[in-house]
Amino acid sequence: MTPARKxxxxxxxxxxxxxxxxxxAQTVAxxxxxxxxxxxxxxxxxxxxxxxxxxVALGADLQAPAGALVIDGTxxxxxxGLIESSSQLxxxxxxxxxxxxxxxxxxxxxxxxxxxxDGLNPFSTLIPVAATGGVTRAVxxxxxxxxxxxxxxxxxxxxxxxxxLIVRDPLAMVSALDQGAAGRFGGSRGAAxxxxxxxxxxxxxxxxxxxxxxxxxxREYALSRLDLEALVPVVNGELPLVLDANRTTEILAxxxxxxxxxxxxxxxxxxxxxxxxxxxxxxxxxxxxxxxxNIPSYDRLAxxxxxxxxxxxxxxxxxxxxxxxxxxxxxxxHNVRNLRLLAGAAVxxxxxxxxxxxxxxxTPAEVWGVAEDVGSLEPxxxxxxxxxxGDPFEPLTRAEHVFIAGxxxxxxxxxxxxxxxxxxxGGAVPEAYKK
Amino acid sequence: xxxxGTVAVWLSxxxxxxxxxxxxxxxxxxxxxxPTEAAAAFAxxxxxxxxxxxxLRGATVMTAxxxxxxxxxxxLVDGLVExxxxxxxxxxxxxxxxxxxxxxxxxxIDTHSHMGVYAxxxxxxxxxxxxxxxxxxxxxxxxxxxxPHDPQYALALAGGVxxxxxxxxxxxxxxxxxxxxxxxxxxxxxxxxxxDAPYTLKMACGENPKRVYGGRGRSPSTRMGNxxxxxxxxxxxxxxxxxxxxxxxxxxxxxxxxxxxxxxxTLAGVLAGEIRIQNHCYRGDEMAVMLDIAAEFGYEIASFxxxxxxxxxxxxxxxxxxxxxxWADWWGFKLESYDGIRANIALVEDAGACAIxxxxxxxxxxxxxxxxxxxxAAGLEAGLDLDRDDALRWITINxxxxxxxxxxxxxxxxxxxxxxxxxxGDPFSIYSRAELVLIDGAIAYDRSDPEHQPLADFMLGILPEEVxx
Numbered sequence: 090m091t092p093a094r095k096x097x098x099x100x101x102x103x104x105x106x107x108x109x110x111x112x113x114a115q116t117v118a119x120x121x122x123x124x125x126x127x128x129x130x131x132x133x134x135x136x137x138x139x140x141x142x143x144x145v146a147l148g149a150d151l152q153a154p155a156g157a158l159v160i161d162g163t164x165x166x167x168x169x170g171l172i173e174s175s176s177q178l179x180x181x182x183x184x185x186x187x188x189x190x191x192x193x194x195x196x197x198x199x200x201x202x203x204x205x206x207d208g209l210n211p212f213s214t215l216i217p218v219a220a221t222g223g224v225t226r227a228v229x230x231x232x233x234x235x236x237x238x239x240x241x242x243x244x245x246x247x248x249x250x251x252x253x254l255i256v257r258d259p260l261a262m263v264s265a266l267d268q269g270a271a272g273r274f275g276g277s278r279g280a281a282x283x284x285x286x287x288x289x290x291x292x293x294x295x296x297x298x299x300x301x302x303x304x305x306x307x308r309e310y311a312l313s314r315l316d317l318e319a320l321v322p323v324v325n326g327e328l329p330l331v332l333d334a335n336r337t338t339e340i341l342a343x344x345x346x347x348x349x350x351x352x353x354x355x356x357x358x359x360x361x362x363x364x365x366x367x368x369x370x371x372x373x374x375x376x377x378x379x380x381x382x383n384i385p386s387y388d389r390l391a392x393x394x395x396x397x398x399x400x401x402x403x404x405x406x407x408x409x410x411x412x413x414x415x416x417x418x419x420x421x422x423h424n425v426r427n428l429r430l431l432a433g434a435a436v437x438x439x440x441x442x443x444x445x446x447x448x449x450x451x452t453p454a455e456v457w458g459v460a461e462d463v464g465s466l467e468p469x470x471x472x473x474x475x476x477x478x479g480d481p482f483e484p485l486t487r488a489e490h491v492f493i494a495g496x497x498x499x500x501x502x503x504x505x506x507x508x509x510x511x512x513x514x515g516g517a518v519p520e521a522y523k524k
Numbered sequence: 525x526x527x528x529g530t531v532a533v534w535l536s537x538x539x540x541x542x543x544x545x546x547x548x549x550x551x552x553x554x555x556x557x558x559p560t561e562a563a564a565a566f567a568x569x570x571x572x573x574x575x576x577x578x579x580l581r582g583a584t585v586m587t588a589x590x591x592x593x594x595x596x597x598x599x600l601v602d603g604l605v606e607x608x609x610x611x612x613x614x615x616x617x618x619x620x621x622x623x624x625x626x627x628x629x630x631x632x633i634d635t636h637s638h639m640g641v642y643a644x645x646x647x648x649x650x651x652x653x654x655x656x657x658x659x660x661x662x663x664x665x666x667x668x669x670x671x672p673h674d675p676q677y678a679l680a681l682a683g684g685v686x687x688x689x690x691x692x693x694x695x696x697x698x699x700x701x702x703x704x705x706x707x708x709x710x711x712x713x714x715x716x717x718x719x720d721a722p723y724t725l726k727m728a729c730g731e732n733p734k735r736v737y738g739g740r741g742r743s744p745s746t747r748m749g750n751x752x753x754x755x756x757x758x759x760x761x762x763x764x765x766x767x768x769x770x771x772x773x774x775x776x777x778x779x780x781x782x783x784x785x786x787x788x789x790t791l792a793g794v795l796a797g798e799i800r801i802q803n804h805c806y807r808g809d810e811m812a813v814m815l816d817i818a819a820e821f822g823y824e825i826a827s828f829x830x831x832x833x834x835x836x837x838x839x840x841x842x843x844x845x846x847x848x849x850x851w852a853d854w855w856g857f858k859l860e861s862y863d864g865i866r867a868n869i870a871l872v873e874d875a876g877a878c879a880i881x882x883x884x885x886x887x888x889x890x891x892x893x894x895x896x897x898x899x900x901a902a903g904l905e906a907g908l909d910l911d912r913d914d915a916l917r918w919i920t921i922n923x924x925x926x927x928x929x930x931x932x933x934x935x936x937x938x939x940x941x942x943x944x945x946x947x948x949g950d951p952f953s954i955y956s957r958a959e960l961v962l963i964d965g966a967i968a969y970d971r972s973d974p975e976h977q978p979l980a981d982f983m984l985g986i987l988p989e990e991v992x993x
Binding site: 182183184185186215337361364381382383384385386387390391392393394395396415420423424426427430433434436437482483484485486487504507508511512514515520 | 644645646647675676679731835836837838839853854855856857858859862863864865866867871885886887888890891894897898900901904905906952953954955956957982983986987991992993
């Protein structure tokens, strides 16, 4: 057993003993670490102090307060908790087991009123597994086949506080203008766009004429009342619209649509985004993407490992996600823990380190409108703090301490429990007696 | 929407293979026995590209056959590894490559690929990996679906992959023959085919066959149905083999020949020890059943694939000399993958069994070094005694063993094919890139020189120059 593992397990046992203690209330100081604040400069040999779930101080010449739990950060790296911008955490447990999947509504082509949060399972075993990768917040978004799929929520990954799991809901409306949507809604991209306009026009009309609609004195809408209601904040520019778009055609159409309707647009995927990076930057539209995807297909022939770096260079706010541009849930939601490796891959392919770190912390916080609370290490912000054994982007580095709002995620995951059960096998006593 | 990598997960219903720490010796080209008809058909026409005597100087060299060597040289002559060690003498005229500060490894090998059979651009017109029309399609050969112009090969090459094994999908109990390919551009599949590499047969356990065929109201619809299907087929194959063996022993009179049956020919080839089993199998308990079936009918399993529960039966894998091809951390996409843990590969290694990292994914195959680092990190965190040299074997010599080509590739040893990757740094760092990839001593890929970067027909001129990735 490595020292690191001993630390984790010791903390777990302590937690079992002190069940009634409020771990988040404890004052914690991580000392003498390399601290990436993200919003400011890197602090060498710095100390960060947090209590009651909030960061209270950080700097190079800072003493740990008396009585604080001190973590010696010598040789360690401290970053803000990472933020995953597209997942089905809590709404998918096992992809192929239907009873465990609550990620979509199959009702209709528009299911704007569907809320991912309604089916959220705080006890999903995926959530603590994701947190082992230093991920502290995640967007949970609907999937499925609808053109407008429903509403995403932002959660924190502290599944032990089920009532507090949801940070913001609704966070954004999720929609698709990609090849899949085109295939299902009229057989062409133009047909999908036509249906999208119809939905937005209906919502705009409904927003201005609710009374008449309810009195039965308004024309028929293509959408149900619930979906119209859900789209009102979108057409009012109050709720962001996430649009899956990959081909250059789709991206430009999405930007034009946003201008036409005054939408707060977020592009998701944007495989060919680098081709029109200047146009995206000029429109002020952020992009959520996966910088490790590069397999060409007819909706993404220009996809490139260097795409993310080029977008960032053009001034586009870029956030990374394990869940976009990926068909396999095994690579997305189940491995949100690998978000840090995406950032490392982006650096390998030309993105400056600081930009890549920002793409998994402060930029997503800004994109999702929660930057006042998370995404960087600043006094007053939530104590989402990760202590890494080294460079967080390196696979041989591990997250030694993960704090979410000041509470340490130190309980063993289901995977840790399986490892311990099968650490030795074939003894006289069946493994099932090892709990 | 079909994409290469994606399709592989969902349809790949894929299989696992098993080899062993010391697997049974594969049929070798040195045998005097004449090739079977099947082996003679679709023969490899692979020819190494032109190479010159080359010496790599001053690198950190990982051979996969011994400990890492600092500041060592690698001498490549006639497309083969001539020597590895400090301060080698090179013949006059040899090309000298300064590899100071670089790391050198053998070419990477993937035991589980669907490149070519689920080619990019993903579309039904190129979806050729799963003959899901009968639970037993041992008569199909993956090589007959391989598209030599798949753009995915070049992407894998840039990740240091020099040999890969293409398998049929895993919808069926018997999916068909797999083929081992050299990662070189060619106009034909035969031009990529690894000369004299043994054929394999893809088998699949568990959820896929029972879902695909149970969903059509036919057998198998249960795991017990799966097992009945395997055993019935082997009984039939043994009978076929007895008849053909007797005919050969009686003088092989063409007029008396039993009618050929492609399906049974493949199965009989397994029973004859000429075709290696690559067995998709997630659950440990099912691996134990498959090992018993192999014992019952007298064949060996080269490797289990997708073996997410290999760690639960790693003692059995070690005892039987069966490899396990595993992902670093895929899990949870179906119930039989729910118990996947990141220490799986490391635990199998620790038990003395043959541990392999495989991908089943055209994205993952480009980053096998990173996945190996992830698996290594999990093993170290679990307190196991492992190092980078172990992790390198998971993606080089161990897969070579499972494929029966370990005498030719998989390590940097004298006399082996000069499949070599020069990395910009530690291959287990996220930042390192394959800078130069040699196949049989020839430059197959050079990151700094577009002249040495293959481009698939499909990509040629499909986009204006300025938006070409």
